[in-house]
Amino acid sequence: MTVEQSGKRRVLIIDDEDIIRDSVSTYLEDSGFTVDQAGDGEEGLARFDAHPPDVVLLDLRMPRMDGLEVLEAIAGQLDRVPVIVVTGAGVLQDAVAALRLGAFDYVTKPIVDMAVLEHAVNRALEHTRLLEENRRHQAHLEDEIRSRTQDLHARTEELLAANAELKKEMAIREKTAAALKQSEARLTEIVSIFEGFIYTCDAGFRLDFVNRKLADHVGADVAGRICHLALYGLAEPCPWCRHSDVFVGQTAHTEFYNEKDGRWYDAVQAPVFGGEGQVRNLQAVVLDITDRKATEDWLRQREAQLAEKARRLKSNMRTASRFGNIIGKSRPMQTVYENILKAAESNAHVIIYGESGTGKEMVAKTIHDLSDRGSRDFVTVHCGAIPDNLIESEFFGYRKGAFTGADQDKSGYLEAADGGTLFMDEVGELNLSMQVKLLRAIEGGGYTPIGSSSVRQADIRIVAATHRNLRSSVASGRFRRDFYYRIHVLPIHLPPLRSRKADIPLLVNHFVSDFPHGDRLPVIPQRIIAAMQRYDWPGNVRELQNTVHRYITLGEIDFLDLPQTSDDNIDEAATESARLPSIPCNQPLSDAISAFEKDYIARLLKENQWHRSRVAELLGIDRRTLFRKIKTHGL
Structure with a gap:
């Protein structure tokens, strides 16, 4: 040197x-x-x-x-x-x-x-x-090997991902993916039992491999022939084919209809790389999805039918006087009906707020009946009525011998409601310890019956109800924040009866019809109904129902401010008759009847605030007939 x-x-x-x-x-x-x-x-x-x-x-x-x-x-x-x-x-x-x-x-x-x-x-x-x-050369070689190994790993991952997507409907997907890693011979063995079609072709559309299923389908071994001509009977390349994309290294996913056999197919075309990284062949995996397409079409039609049904139901709610067993057509109740439909379409937990007697359990049952869980059990739990020392056994059940008096196994509310709906009335009365255990159960952690060592799972939907302000209970520490947010997903607020007094005549009519009456339907005078509409009803619908039944039975209502007659022994029917206008006695019967009809219809219209549907119902005629009579009499 x-x-x-x-x-x-x-x-x-x-x-x-x-x-x-x-x-x-x-x-x-x-x-x-x-x-x-x-x-x-x-x-x-x-x-x-x-x-x-x-x-x-x-x-x-x-x-x-x-x-x-x-x-x-x-x-x-x-x-x-x-x-x-x-x-x-x-x-x-x-x-x-x-x-x-x-x-x-x-x-x-x-x-x-x-x-x-x-x-x-x-x-x-x-x-x-x-x-x-x-050392530098060795480091360079190691970097190069590492880079090529990463490239090879990436390509392998891409191929595995493509094949996993192609074979997602196959029960043998994992076996196929493992076989692809092992050897081409193993892949050929699995391809031979694959229910779909697999073939490879070169850049000139010439087939070099078809699996046995495809060969049987076309009726011959078509290796060496032009793919679109041999497989699909087309003189030109298939319109759905992504041949050019595949030969630049891309993977393509397509659904197409084959006019040759009249069936739908799902195809994935992927590149097959040569030893130097160039695309050597196109590999296609084709699955017959005709049945799936038919199912999808049916589901779309079903979805459209359900959407139309929901639209009609929402439209009818605006004029209907009831929704299932719930009575009322006021604006607040229309909002409740819309929220019930939204809750029925979902599987999320629901909480119903409302004063005592507003019908929270009836709303919960309606949500259950309209939901996908309607065919399963609806289990009601009155949380405030269960002593703290029994609440865990009531919810989770217990096994024989768990404690003194447990002489047999007993199922709890969670097991009874499995697959259905658990209605937890007055959920605000639950103690904090039980809230923790219920939260774990509904979040997938399961529950353990008393005296058992095995954890059980429950598929339940919780519909809770309370008259309390749970936000205030959370702020004061009487209610757990995590449990509150778990059940407070779809809130529904029921209006008190004083906020929907327009529904009182409908409710009274329903309670009268529902009361055992034999051959004669009881009648509640309009002045009584008007007086009921002036009352605030602290007990809400339940109080109104009890009042109607008491009036039918005893003929009195002690808390309403009603005008009193001068003689308590005067017959009610006579009193009502006295209020009718007098009719001259020197006219033909037809004129007298017409005059009485006019005055009678006018009085009912006035007493019912010109609610024509209600008056028609009271008269026992349809709305069209009533409209004709109103026009005839010039009312």
Whole structure:
């Protein structure tokens, strides 16, 4: 190696003999090296650390710290900085020990020919250069292998993902995916039992493989023929084919209708790569989805029918006087009906707010009946009526022998409502401990019956009800925030009866019709109904029902502000008759009847605030007939 090639390499000479250091330093500097000197091992280590050299000339016999100790100190750096030991001819065993410690070479004293020393230095530097190049080359190879391995892994993942998507309707998907990793032979074996069609073709549309299922379908082994002609009977490439995209490395997913056999297919076309990464073939996996298409069409039609049914139901709610067993057509109740429909279409938990007697349980039952769970059990739990020491056994059940008196297994509310709806009335009365356990059960953690060690799961929908303000209960710590948000998904607020007094006549009529009456339907005078509409009904619908039944039974209502007659013994029918207008007695019967009809219809219209449907119902005629009579009499 020339001086120019050495590029001013730094040489550190560690020797306790000044004359040797100076002579070697002079020669090496003349040869183009930069030389640093140290008189003993300790100084040499200091200079080594301060200015790392490219090569070290190390004397083995030195005071304080000899050459072998220096070698041990820099042993971790010998692969980067070679060491040439200098020793006397009579102590070659020291040189051997130094070589074992990692020294690159040795020369013997006295150094007669400095060229030999220079040659050893250049050879050490060349060795280091080769080692460094080898390390860089090895690192480059490792990076290249790592990069190609990542590319290969990415391509493998892409192929696995494509095949997983292709075979999502196959029960043997996992087996197929595993087989693809193992070998092409294993893939061929699985392809032979695949229920769909698999084929590969080249860039010229020529088939080079078809699976047995496809060969049986077309009636022949069509390998070697043009794919669109052999498989689909088309002279030109199929309009749905993504041949050009696949041969640039893309995967395509298509659904198409094959006019040749009149069936629908789902096709995935993916590239098959060659050894150098180029796309060698197109691989297609085709599944017959005719039945699925028919099911999808049926579901779309069913969805449209249900949407139309819901639309008609919502439209009818605006004019109907009842919704299931719920009576009322006021604006607040129309809002309740709409919320009931929304809740019935969902499987989320519902909470119903309302005062006592507003019909919370009836609303909950209507939601259950209209939902997908309507065919399963509707289980009612009155949370405020269960003692704290029994509440866990009531909800979760218990096993025989769990406690004194448990002489047989007993199912709890959660097991009874499994698959159906659990109506929790007055949920605000639940204690905090039970809220935690119920929260765990409905969030999938399950529950354990008392006396059992097995965890059970319950598929339940909770419809809760309360007259309390649960937000205030959460703020005061009487109700858990996490349980509140778990059940407060679809809130429904029931209006009190005082907020929908227009529904009172409908409710009274319903309670009268529902009351056992034999052959004669009881009649509640309009003045009584009007008085009922002036009352605020703190007990709401339940109080109204009890009042109607009491009036039918006893003929009195003690809390309504009604005008009193001068004689309590006067017959009600006579009183009502006295209120009818007098009719002259000197006219034909038809005129008298017409006059009475006019006055009677006018009075009913006035008493019912011109509610024509209600008046028609009271008269026992249809609305059209009533309208005709109103027009005839000029009302």
